[in-house]
Amino acid sequence: MSLTVEQVKVRNQALIEEVLEVYPEKTAKRRAKHLNVYEEGKTDCNVKSNIKSIPGVMTIRGCAYAGSKGVVWGPIKDMVHISHGPVGCGQYSWAARRNYYIGTTGVDTFVTMQFTSDFQEKDIVFGGDKKLEKIMDEIEDLFPLNKGITVQSECPIGLIGDDIEAVSKKKSKEFGGKTIVPVRCEGFRGVSQSLGHHIANDTVRDWIFDKSEGKHPEFVSTPYDVSIIGDYNIGGDAWASRILLEEMGLRVIAQWSGDGSIAELENTPKAKLNVLHCYRSMNYISRHMEEKYGIPWVEYNFFGPSKIEASLREIASHFDDKIKEGAERVIAKYKPLMQAVIDKYKPRLAGKTVMLFVGGLRPRHVIGAYEDLGMEVVGTGYEFGHNDDYQRTTHYVKDGTLIYDDVTGYEFEKFVEKVQPDLVGSGIKEKYVFQKMGVPFRQMHSWDYSGPYHGYDGFAIFARDMDMAINNPIWGLTKTPWANS
Amino acid sequence: MTQNSSSVLDHFNLFREPEYLEMFENKKKNFENSHPKERVEEIREWTKTWEYREKNFGREALTVNPAKACQPLGAVFVAVGFEGTMPFVHGSQGCVAYYRSHLSRHFKEPSSCVSSSMTEDAAVFGGLNNMIDGLSNTYSMYKPKMIAVSTTCMAEVIGDDLNGFITNARNKGSVPEDFPVPYAHTPAFVGSHITGYDNALKGILSNFWEGKTRVAKDKINLIGGFDGYTVGNTREVKRMLDLMGVDYTILADNSEVFDTPADGEFRMYDGGTTLEDTAAALNAKATISMQQYCTEKTLSYAATHGQEVVSFNHPVGVAGTDKFLMEISRITGKAIPALLTKERGRLVDAIADSSAHIHGKKFAIYGDPDLCLGLAAFLMELGAEPVHVLSTNGGNDWLGKMEALLASSPFGAGCHAYAGKDLWHMRSLLFTEPVDFLIGNTYGKYLERDTGTPLIRIGFPVFDRHHHHRYPVWGYQGGMNVLVTVLDKIFDEMDKNTNIPAKSDYSFDIIR
Numbered sequence: 003m004s005l006t007v008e009q010v011k012v013r014n015q016a017l018i019e020e021v022l023e024v025y026p027e028k029t030a031k032r033r034a035k036h037l038n039v040y041e042e043g044k045t046d047c048n049v050k051s052n053i054k055s056i057p058g059v060m061t062i063r064g065c066a067y068a069g070s071k072g073v074v075w076g077p078i079k080d081m082v083h084i085s086h087g088p089v090g091c092g093q094y095s096w097a098a099r100r101n102y103y104i105g106t107t108g109v110d111t112f113v114t115m116q117f118t119s120d121f122q123e124k125d126i127v128f129g130g131d132k133k134l135e136k137i138m139d140e141i142e143d144l145f146p147l148n149k150g151i152t153v154q155s156e157c158p159i160g161l162i163g164d165d166i167e168a169v170s171k172k173k174s175k176e177f178g179g180k181t182i183v184p185v186r187c188e189g190f191r192g193v194s195q196s197l198g199h200h201i202a203n204d205t206v207r208d209w210i211f212d213k214s215e216g217k218h219p220e221f222v223s224t225p226y227d228v229s230i231i232g233d234y235n236i237g238g239d240a241w242a243s244r245i246l247l248e249e250m251g252l253r254v255i256a257q258w259s260g261d262g263s264i265a266e267l268e269n270t271p272k273a274k275l276n277v278l279h280c281y282r283s284m285n286y287i288s289r290h291m292e293e294k295y296g297i298p299w300v301e302y303n304f305f306g307p308s309k310i311e312a313s314l315r316e317i318a319s320h321f322d323d324k325i326k327e328g329a330e331r332v333i334a335k336y337k338p339l340m341q342a343v344i345d346k347y348k349p350r351l352a353g354k355t356v357m358l359f360v361g362g363l364r365p366r367h368v369i370g371a372y373e374d375l376g377m378e379v380v381g382t383g384y385e386f387g388h389n390d391d392y393q394r395t396t397h398y399v400k401d402g403t404l405i406y407d408d409v410t411g412y413e414f415e416k417f418v419e420k421v422q423p424d425l426v427g428s429g430i431k432e433k434y435v436f437q438k439m440g441v442p443f444r445q446m447h448s449w450d451y452s453g454p455y456h457g458y459d460g461f462a463i464f465a466r467d468m469d470m471a472i473n474n475p476i477w478g479l480t481k482t483p484w485a486n487s
Numbered sequence: 488m489t490q491n492s493s494s495v496l497d498h499f500n501l502f503r504e505p506e507y508l509e510m511f512e513n514k515k516k517n518f519e520n521s522h523p524k525e526r527v528e529e530i531r532e533w534t535k536t537w538e539y540r541e542k543n544f545g546r547e548a549l550t551v552n553p554a555k556a557c558q559p560l561g562a563v564f565v566a567v568g569f570e571g572t573m574p575f576v577h578g579s580q581g582c583v584a585y586y587r588s589h590l591s592r593h594f595k596e597p598s599s600c601v602s603s604s605m606t607e608d609a610a611v612f613g614g615l616n617n618m619i620d621g622l623s624n625t626y627s628m629y630k631p632k633m634i635a636v637s638t639t640c641m642a643e644v645i646g647d648d649l650n651g652f653i654t655n656a657r658n659k660g661s662v663p664e665d666f667p668v669p670y671a672h673t674p675a676f677v678g679s680h681i682t683g684y685d686n687a688l689k690g691i692l693s694n695f696w697e698g699k700t701r702v703a704k705d706k707i708n709l710i711g712g713f714d715g716y717t718v719g720n721t722r723e724v725k726r727m728l729d730l731m732g733v734d735y736t737i738l739a740d741n742s743e744v745f746d747t748p749a750d751g752e753f754r755m756y757d758g759g760t761t762l763e764d765t766a767a768a769l770n771a772k773a774t775i776s777m778q779q780y781c782t783e784k785t786l787s788y789a790a791t792h793g794q795e796v797v798s799f800n801h802p803v804g805v806a807g808t809d810k811f812l813m814e815i816s817r818i819t820g821k822a823i824p825a826l827l828t829k830e831r832g833r834l835v836d837a838i839a840d841s842s843a844h845i846h847g848k849k850f851a852i853y854g855d856p857d858l859c860l861g862l863a864a865f866l867m868e869l870g871a872e873p874v875h876v877l878s879t880n881g882g883n884d885w886l887g888k889m890e891a892l893l894a895s896s897p898f899g900a901g902c903h904a905y906a907g908k909d910l911w912h913m914r915s916l917l918f919t920e921p922v923d924f925l926i927g928n929t930y931g932k933y934l935e936r937d938t939g940t941p942l943i944r945i946g947f948p949v950f951d952r953h954h955h956h957r958y959p960v961w962g963y964q965g966g967m968n969v970l971v972t973v974l975d976k977i978f979d980e981m982d983k984n985t986n987i988p989a990k991s992d993y994s995f996d997i998i999r
Contacts, residue, residue: 065581
């Protein structure tokens, strides 16, 4: 009873029309531009993106603070990141993203801690700069091994006219040139997390790169130095990636930013190549390093053996034969493992359909991994993608795929109800909605507390997890046996 | 390569394999420019000292690992406790993503809520258009019976006028003329999530009560307060009141929406206090709050309408439940039935059976102010000592009440309450004045890791243990649950500490 591509297109188009009916006219017109059915051969998904979410529709998006503190800066482990403003933002994002790292928390590393200025009414009225100064003093006093401080601005900071740059400069001087980075990532800036990534990238440029030239004279370069950019080490992703790059003969000098340290950031301009996983959140700094330091960058995809293989070759193509041979050696080494994983799980998963809605790179990057298991992604969309993401998506999606940008709660529920995929991959806010509907689900931000999913080691876990979601026996019991009689 | 398809290694074991350990070592040595191991160890030891504790308690500006959230979270928690109600938070949209995630991570349930998605232009011109469009969209899309508005700190800083905006939106046809849109200002820079609970509930009640004349009836209102155990507790309270034959309205009853079945249907709304009952609640004889510090404004509002108001502090245990039931009995004139008396006897019996294992044990507790009071009272009832009781969102009033409670029992001697302190303070307390057990939310696991104090998870949020919110901690049955939770940890620790063969396992007793 499977539909032809043409039938799928007709159904998806009708589905889009149907969901738009619920909206007031003005909203329907705006939302229509974010929904589409992909036509093979087009260089774009033909949806609008990276524009304001509509009030009241239940967007899944977050804010600039989430993009800076939660994504880019938060994982830098040896710095203290102050959630500057009221208590909530830091509280809700406290250790929730699973950016794995190694260190003695509270002593030389601080990722899973919540440092906040806990703004009170008087701070709003009189400004928080004095308090911020004192906070920095107290951090120096109580956490003497910290290697730097960032100020992650919450909404009020930009509204009350605080001068966090002046405070940062003053205190940096006082602390003997310590790195202190003021970040203007107030939640109301931009339309999603995305601007927060950009702002955070820019602060690395302005407050790390520009101030750290010549800082590590002991650093000796090699021709094989690369940096991993845009891997947040969720459940250990960056580790499962690093190991492959090292195995092929490269030297990874920095991780951005999962399990990263400030020294790694500072030394990154010495890399020969930047390898970029999450294009969305870190293309800015990659472009900057290309312009300023002449470091080329290459996007790669470490989800699933097909894409890993292609990516290893692509990365190796920037180096000499030694590395190219190294890549082939790595590919050959893991081939039997990958085959065994596919042999085990593909029979259980082949033909299953998936709908995705995630952030960053995943709405396209994970498609290959599903396909390696014989599964098909029938709908996908980005929380905060831009047009260049949707262009890149065309290399991954099939003809007739349903595309939904900044999907609303209502749309996603209706789409899933009608398309009836075998699996939905999205976030914690969506997880329980679909499980109530009896649809298997995996969180594709946090890996549902599993992982890593990157690299060859990660693919085995990915396959296992998708299998356990889809073939969970409980899905056969959501309906009472007496309902049908 | 140690990964294999027959037994897949994930993060728990994969990274302990030699190739990864070597990789970590090299990364640290060659690229992290990290502090020497000895220096890290030195500082780590220093953080355990009295000297560090004094510095730590000398903090005036920095907060580290607080045990509180912000107001709108409480407002959202209240809103979903009303029939068909969509919480609408006016301000930046990222906040709403955070509240929804936070509640879903605790309850393992969907959490529906919308934002007016204000951005930079709204910061300059105000969020009126966001309110107009937002209410219209929410009303059309999610077909609520009520939309409960609260605010993020952004909207509060720019001073948006909720009342005016909502009236304006109504005039523009965003929602029908008679459609209820209660509102509350819930600035994140005042109080905490329990303040937001209070403000939002008062906002909803005043929406229905303002301008109405009270006709006193015998029914009573009951409010649970912000409670991670709302599912189990609300059901237990209902059961007890039903057994007594009391006519009651639970206000902000979110026990159904945070516990919906997986039967093929997603229920965006489920259960909740009906709007009719909410309006009629004005006529109640009394309003009873299970958590004083969650309902200060709400209760005084109810009192201005002539209702008797009574509040408890998250009562846990025998005496706490006794007091609750006797108050209900006094107010309603209904007797406490034999079944509850029997349940009481069973709890007393269970405590007597197990008391030897708890008596004299030292505990540290942290959490919301009412929870701390309820748990400390129960611990002292068990003969245990609540040595450190800390509430980040507890104020001076709470401090006085907590100190009085500690002073009321010989088991409170030498015990101290800490208001407005955070979990980094607690870390110092646990190092300098160690206790046997720690009671707190999930974040207490970091304290357990650092100080070795075994954590008993009671509080909010609990992200890393499942389904405990389904079990009550109120009532005699709830007291039994808490007792068993505490005992299980005590016994587990006893076994863990006596299981070395030929060394300590003589005490590895089969009967305890």
